[in-house]
Amino acid sequence: MQIKILAEGGEMKPGPALSQQLGPAGINISQVIEKVNEATKNFKGLKVPVELDVDTSTKTFEVKVFSPPVSELLKSELGIKKGSGKQKKVKLANASIEQIISVANTKLPNLLCNNLKTAVKTVVGSCVSLGVLIENKSAKEIEAEIDEGKYDEQIKNITTETPAEKKEELDNFFAELKSKQDKLIQIEQAAKAAEEEKTKKAAPVAASTTPEKTPTKEPAKKK
Numbered sequence: 001m002q003i004k005i006l007a008e009g010g011e012m013k014p015g016p017a018l019s020q021q022l023g024p025a026g027i028n029i030s031q032v033i034e035k036v037n038e039a040t041k042n043f044k045g046l047k048v049p050v051e052l053d054v055d056t057s058t059k060t061f062e063v064k065v066f067s068p069p070v071s072e073l074l075k076s077e078l079g080i081k082k083g084s085g086k087q088k089k090v091k092l093a094n095a096s097i098e099q100i101i102s103v104a105n106t107k108l109p110n111l112l113c114n115n116l117k118t119a120v121k122t123v124v125g126s127c128v129s130l131g132v133l134i135e136n137k138s139a140k141e142i143e144a145e146i147d148e149g150k151y152d153e154q155i156k157n158i159t160t161e162t163p164a165e166k167k168e169e170l171d172n173f174f175a176e177l178k179s180k181q182d183k184l185i186q187i188e189q190a191a192k193a194a195e196e197e198k199t200k201k202a203a204p205v206a207a208s209t210t211p212e213k214t215p216t217k218e219p220a221k222k223k
Contacts, residue, residue, distance in 0.1 A: 001025055001053075001054040001055075001056050002051055002052065002053055002054070003021055003022065003025060003051070003052040003054060004049065004050070004051050004052075005018070005021065005036070005049075005050045005051075005052065006047050006048070006049055006050070007036050007040055007047070007048050007050045008040075008046075008047065008048070009040040009041070009042070009043030009044045009045060009046045009047070009048045009068070010037050010040050010041035010042075010043065010044040011037065011044065012033050012036045012037050012040070013033070014029060014030075014033060018033075022052075025052075025054045025056060025059075025061075026056065026059055027052075027054055027059050027060075027061055028059075032052065032061065032063075035061075035063050036050055036063055039063045039065045040065055043065075043068055045076060046068040046072045046073070046076055047068055047069065047072050048065060048066070048067075048068050049065075049066040049067075049068070049069070050063060050064065050065055050066070051063075051064040051066070052064075066110050067106055067107050067109070067110050070103065070107055070122065070123055070126045071083065071126055071129070071130060073103045073106060073107060074095075074103055074123065074126060074127065074130060074132065075130070077095070077099050077102065077103055078092075078093040078095055078099065078132065079093070080092045080093055080130070080132075083129055083130040083131055086131070089181070089184075090131055090181055090185070091131050091132065091133050091174070091177060091178075091181065092130065092131045092132060093130075093131075093132045093133070093174065094132075094133045094134070094135075094136060094170045094171070094173060094174035094177075095127065095132055095133065095134045095135075095170075096134070096135065096162040096166060096167065096170055097120075097134060097135055097142070097151050097154055098154065098159050098160050098161060098162040099160075099162060100120055100123050100124060100127075100134060100142075101116070101120055101151075101154060101155060101158065101159060101160055102160035103123050104116060104119040104120040104122065104123045105119070105158055105160065107119065107122075107123070116155055116158065117146065117152070117155050120146060120151070120155055121143055121146055124139050124142050124143050124146065125139065125143070127139040128140070133174070133177075135170070136170065136173045
C-alpha cells in the first residue's frame with residue numbers, strides 16, 4: 001500500500017487530515033511523523049513530497065522522500081515566501097542563471113527531462129508564475145537565450161555559485177525596479193481610495209435628490 005503526503009520539511013505534525021490518510025493503513029502515526037521529520041530535516045521551510053510504502057500485514061513502512069516542487073525550491077533559493085499575484089506588474093526577485101541551474105540540478109532526478117539544459121528551461125518557466133526576473137530579464141527572454149546557447153557553458157559545468165560582483169549588480173537592478181513598483185502601487189492605491197471616497201459622498205446626495213412619489217388616490221367606489 002502506498003500513501004502520498006506533502007509534508008512540511010522536518011516539521012510534520014499530527015492532525016485530522018493526516019489521521020484520515022494513515023488511519024486505514026493501521027500504522028503508528030507517531031512513528032510516521034518521527035521518521036518523516038528525520039528524513040526531511042534538510043528541507044525545513046519547504047513542502048516536501050513523501051511516499052510511504054506500507055506493508056499492511058506487518059504494519060511496517062518505508063519512507064521515500066522526493067525533492068520539493070520547483071516553485072518551493074525557487075522560493076527557498078530566492079528568499080521569497082509566496083509568488084506574485086500580479087506577475088506582469090509586480091516582480092518579487094531577480095535571479096541569476098546560476099541560481100536557476102542550482103534549482104534545476106536539485107530537481108533533475110524528479111523531472112521528466114533528458115538533460116540539465118531542459119531542466120533549466122523548466123525552472124525558468126516556473127519563474128513566470130512566481131513573478132521572478134532572471135539576469136534582469138523576463139523568463140521568456142531567458143528561454144530564448146538558452147535556446148541560442150548563451151548559457152551552455154554554465155549549464156555544462158553545472159555552475160551554481162553566483163559571482164559576488166554579479167550578485168551585487170542584480171540586487172541593485174532589482175532595488176531600483178522595486179522602488180518604481182512601490183511608487184506605482186502607492187499611486188494606484190491612492191487613486192482607488194479617492195474613487196471610493198467620491199462614491200461614498202455621492203451616494204447620500206443621490207438619495208436626497210430622488211423625488212418622492214405622490215400617493216395616488218383610489219377612485220371612489222360607486223354606491
